[in-house]
Amino acid sequence: MKNATISDIAKRAEVSKATVSRVLNSPEKVEQGTRLKIEQIMKELSYTPSATARNLSKQVSSTVGVIVPEISNSFFGELFSGIEEIVNKNDLSLLYCSNDDDEEKDMTALALMDTQRVRGVLYVPAVNYEAVGKRKEIERMLAALKCPVICIDRDIGLPFDTVHFDDKSALRQTVVTLAEKGCSRIAIINGNNRSNVLASERYEGYLEGLKEAGLPLDTSLVFHGEYHRGYAYETTKQLLKRKEQPDAVITCNNSLGRGYLQAVYEMGRQNTYTHVSLDRIEMLDILGISHNYIERDSFELGRRAAELLVGRIAFPERETQNILLEAPLIRETF
Amino acid sequence: MKNATISDIAKRAEVSKATVSRVLNSPEKVEQGTRLKIEQIMKELSYTPSATARNLSKQVSSTVGVIVPEISNSFFGELFSGIEEIVNKNDLSLLYCSNDDDEEKDMTALALMDTQRVRGVLYVPAVNYEAVGKRKEIERMLAALKCPVICIDRDIGLPFDTVHFDDKSALRQTVVTLAEKGCSRIAIINGNNRSNVLASERYEGYLEGLKEAGLPLDTSLVFHGEYHRGYAYETTKQLLKRKEQPDAVITCNNSLGRGYLQAVYEMGRQNTYTHVSLDRIEMLDILGISHNYIERDSFELGRRAAELLVGRIAFPERETQNILLEAPLIRETF
DNA sequence: CTGAAAGCGCTTACAG
DNA sequence: CTGAAAGCGCTTACAG
Incomplete structure (x- = not known):
């Protein structure tokens, strides 16, 4: 029927x-x-x-597209929840697409948004861009989109409204605070600072912090690899064997934080360094293990992004907004 | 332009x-x-x-709706990822809607699916149904939907294709194994077995296990509350003070598992009971803490559900399928 | 307050 | 292989 x-x-x-x-x-x-x-x-x-018929007739859509790397990562899951909260309040629905941090899938996702004629897109760009050619292609696709785009979490220099955390300040602040508390050899385990914008931002903050604290840069304490657990695990194990030891370690995303923990616990060396992770690790609280972290409210990130989009839909001509969310350092052990 | x-x-x-x-x-x-x-x-x-125009003209949609309780819970995040994998392979897109395990929102979500004329819906029903009236209303809405529905994770007796884990067997198996290994006083911390289908299934498995193992039911070891961390936390703290101690504790979802851990770690009593949790707790592995758990592959749950939908779209008249996924017990400490 | 008609951007028998 | 026409389910000036 x-x-x-x-x-x-x-x-x-x-x-x-x-x-x-x-x-x-x-x-x-x-x-x-x-x-x-x-x-x-x-x-x-x-x-x-029928929404389909109505949309065609009215020449507007009631759905908003979301492109995120991977929903099974809790950071993006929470981001997505925040988005949904605001989107639902505004009687819009959500078309979901992931990009796996892969530029090819990013293009597929964008093509989908285009053909679906969504009202706007909330976009967390894939950041493992090695090939600049693809990046240009993506920029072309974004420009061709006839709807507002909000760029989330990663600043890849696009001419859209943006929201992200101020990781650079957070890293700077972290280094300065560690130094104040007596640390002088601060290691950083980070993603690839050449191909990944997030990693380079964080590294810059680290450098600024050193300068501000009057500490020299010791490149033997700087680790740029992949944002994967295994990288931090291996790195930390190496680090533990070194002669010249650091006194603090900063891990720059949640996978790296887990890898670090895995290594120090495996070696029974959990109290060797002062550790600061980017993002809270809930399970540590539950187990009653104190830790230090840079706190980023990913729900809020989603909410703010969605609000930006709603605002942009209402006022297409308003000036570009760039929102920087604070990411405070939470100290529990030093 | x-x-x-x-x-x-x-x-x-x-x-x-x-x-x-x-x-x-x-x-x-x-x-x-x-x-x-x-x-x-x-x-x-x-x-x-324009997908809109094409859909209207062809009288079919290329998008599939997904209704899950909350995407920020990793179980559902992974489920959703599994769904996406299959859905993308079949050139369909995904309309997302959450229901917060609340029957009102469930109805809103269903109404959205209806008005969007989706090709099919992948549905994790809200399970906190107190009011039977609303449940009837939901069944009416489902019946009115002109597209196939796949019911996921919770069997609320709907006449659709279904996929879920065999929690009942898993619980039975767990109790039997615990008994074989010498446990005779097995506590269970569970959701509300009167209003929540999942909780009652799990409790049934527990009862069957006791019977099979020849163990008596001691109702002072049975805890039916909310699927929230706080409930398990409080319950466990009480339990630790009791005179008559259990020798094993089963926690029936990931929140309850966390609450249990929080309590035993807080009291420094982490080795008091043999603990079995429903679902693996990844962070424990990372910290090198062995634990026992019933393993459920939530990605696979999503994949199977999506495959069921794709099959149903291709063969609308085929018989109703009911898939039960195994959830094996993984023992690390006993 | 109501209706006839055109239009939104496509697809699809039908005829040639 | 190609085109004219009708249709998908709505909305919206326009006229009354």
């Missing part, structure tokens, strides 16, 4: 389709008697208007 | 809209020369067909 249409209702109610449409869109313009009658019939036939 | 339409292309190429449409849908029916010319023009105008 097929869905009832506006024509079915019109026929049954002995009115025109226009009138039925009006009770949907501007009921105050319809005489009460006919309105009631039409509503009654709608109920009987359990009529619901 | 607006998107180019099929008419724009047709005009420029001096052919009819039908021909342009053909190069999109059945290019082999178009003479090579005209096809090439049209494709060229499409590129020049960076034309992409």
Whole structure:
């Protein structure tokens, strides 16, 4: 059995389709008697208007696209939840697409958003761009999109509204605070600072912190690899064997933090260094293990991004907004 | 600037809209020369067909709806990832909606799916149904949906294809194994077995296990509360003070597992009971803390559900499938 | 307050 | 292989 249409209702109610449409869109313009009658019939036939038809006719969509690297990572899961909260409040729905931090999939995702004619897109760009050619292609696709785009979490220099955390300040602040508390050899385990914007931002903050604290840069304490657990695990194990020991270690994302912990616990060396992780690690709290972390509210990141989009939809001509969210350092062990 | 339409292309190429449409849908029916010319023009105008218009015209949608309780819970995040994998392979896109395990939101979500005319829905029903009236209403809405529905993770007795884990067997197996290894006083911390299907399934498994092992039911070891961390935390703290101690504790979801751990670690009593949690707790592995758990592959759950939907779309008349996934007990400490 | 008509961007028998 | 025309389910000026 097929869905009832506006024509079915019109026929049954002995009115025109226009009138039925009006009770949907501007009921105050319809005489009460006919309105009631039409509503009654709608109920009987359990009529619901087709969003597809409405969108085509009105030439706007009621859905918003979201592109994130991977939803099974809790950081993005929470980001997504924050987005949903605001999007639902504004009677929009959510089309989801992941990009796996891969530029090819990013392009596929963008193509989908285009063909779906979404109202706007909330976009966490893939950041493992090695090939500049693809990046250019992505920029072209973004420009071709006829809807507002909000760029989230990673600043890849696009001319859109943006929201991200101020990781650079957070890293700087962390280094300065560690130094104040007596650390002088501060190691950093980070992603690839050449191909990954996030990693280079964080590294810059680290450098600024050293300078501010009057500490020299010791490149033997700087580790740029992949944002994977295994990289931090191996690095930390090496570090533990060194002659010249650091006194503090900063891990620059949640996978690296886990790898670090895995290594120090495995070696029974959990109290060797002062450790600061980027993002809280909830399970440590649960186990009653104190730790230090840079706190980033990913729900809030999502909410702010979605609000930015809603604002942009309402005021297409307003100036580009760039929101920087604070990421405070939480100290529990030093 | 607006998107180019099929008419724009047709005009420029001096052919009819039908021909342009053909190069999109059945290019082999178009003479090579005209096809090439049209494709060229499409590129020049960076034309992409509107999914909205196409869906309306073809009377089918290319998007699939997903309703899950909350994406920020990693269990559902992983489930969702599994779904996405299959859905993308089949050239479908994903409309996301959460229900917060709340029946009101469940209805909102279903209404959205209806109005969006999705191709099918992957549905994890909210399970905190106190009011039977609402449940009936939800069943009515599901029946009214003109598309296939796959019911995931919770068997609420709906006449659809289903996939879930065999928690009942897993619990039975767990109790039997614990008994074999010498435990005789096995506590269970569970959700509300009256209002929550999952909780009652798990409790049944527990009861079966006791029977099979020849152990008596001691109701002072049975805890039915909320699936929240705080409930397990409080319960465990009480338990630790008791005179008559259990020798094993089973926690029936990941929040409860965390609450249990929080309590035993806080009291420094982490080795008091043999603990089995439902679902692996990754952080424990990382910290090198052995634990026992019932393993459920939530990615696989998502994949299977999506495959079921794809199959149902292809063969609408095939018999209802009910898939039960195994959830093996992994023992590390006993 | 209501209806006839055109239009949104596509697809698809039908005829040639 | 191609085009004219009708149709998908709505909305919206326009006229009354």
